[in-house]
Amino acid sequence: MTNDIFFEMHQDLPREGPGRDKYTRKALEMLPVSDKPRILDVGCGSGGPTLELVRLSQGEIVGLDIHQPFLDRLTRKIEEAGLSDRVKAVNCSMFEMDFPDASFDIIWAECSIFIIGFERGLKEWRRFLKPNGCLVVHEMTWLRPDPPQEIYDYWKEYYPGIRTVEENLEQIPGYDYELIGHFTLPENAWWIEYYGPLEKRIQELRLKYIDDPKALVVLDKEQREIDMFKKYHKWYGSAFFVMQKK
Numbered sequence: 001m002t003n004d005i006f007f008e009m010h011q012d013l014p015r016e017g018p019g020r021d022k023y024t025r026k027a028l029e030m031l032p033v034s035d036k037p038r039i040l041d042v043g044c045g046s047g048g049p050t051l052e053l054v055r056l057s058q059g060e061i062v063g064l065d066i067h068q069p070f071l072d073r074l075t076r077k078i079e080e081a082g083l084s085d086r087v088k089a090v091n092c093s094m095f096e097m098d099f100p101d102a103s104f105d106i107i108w109a110e111c112s113i114f115i116i117g118f119e120r121g122l123k124e125w126r127r128f129l130k131p132n133g134c135l136v137v138h139e140m141t142w143l144r145p146d147p148p149q150e151i152y153d154y155w156k157e158y159y160p161g162i163r164t165v166e167e168n169l170e171q172i173p174g175y176d177y178e179l180i181g182h183f184t185l186p187e188n189a190w191w192i193e194y195y196g197p198l199e200k201r202i203q204e205l206r207l208k209y210i211d212d213p214k215a216l217v218v219l220d221k222e223q224r225e226i227d228m229f230k231k232y233h234k235w236y237g238s239a240f241f242v243m244q245k246k
């Protein structure tokens with residue numbers, strides 16, 4: 001039930017996390033040119049980034065997620081765009097990936113590495129990359145090292161793995177990647193395709209579930225995340241980390 005409301009909130013949003021096509025594109029353009037790369041999009045959701053990658057790269061993409069309705073939506077979007085021959089939607093957990101070693105030129109993870117953890121993702125996904133293959137991660141980060149107590153406590157509860165950009169950068173060489181580059185996204189990358197549409201959806205669902213206290217708890221929790229961002233966006237945001245396997 002809790003999960004149903006959660007997915008009702010998130011279904012058909014442009015993205016399931018902060019981000020915009022232009023930043024997906026910017027990160028892709030930082031990579032060494034590769035002809036028809038084979039790409040793994042980990043935690044692809046309904047494929048906001050996946051679609052942009054397939055349009056830009058001429059490559060083949062595996063979109064991997066555990067939520068079948070997101071994958072079904074990705075499949076519909078691919079069919080509508082006439083790209084079914086180049087994109088495959090796979091229902092599999094990132095904890096159980098068993099692709100052969102050196103299967104991919106690029107591994108892409110927008111707003112999903114937090115599920116396995118930044119360091120564990122870097123460590124475990126490396127073997128799936130071909131020699132000189134690239135890992136691109138878009139991850140939530142502290143933008144300042146001195147967050148106020150309220151937001152520090154909030155993320156300590158919901159995402160204790162959050163770090164500053166610099167702390168994430170420090171991890172990269174230890175897992176045998178070279179940093180190609182990194183950049184932080186502006187505040188509006190959280191609003192335009194994610195929190196904006198999500199907040200509107202929460203307001204609609206509040207009316208639909210007005211007599212359902214359990215549903216309202218779920219909606220309140222999601223609204224609180226948005227309210228935290230409104231109040232504290234100067235202290236946290238998200239960044240792309242673009243890396244190459246050594």
Ligand SMILES: C[S@@+](CC[C@H](N)C(=O)[O-])C[C@H]1O[C@@H](n2cnc3c(N)ncnc32)[C@H](O)[C@@H]1O
Binds near residue numbers: 044045093112
């Ligand atoms: C915040 S969303 C990001 C989706 C997409 N990358 C985007 O930027 O729009 C995180 C995604 O990870 C998926 N996910 C959660 N646990 C997962 C797991 N164990 N393995 C693979 N995907 C998972 C969720 O279903 C969701 O689609």
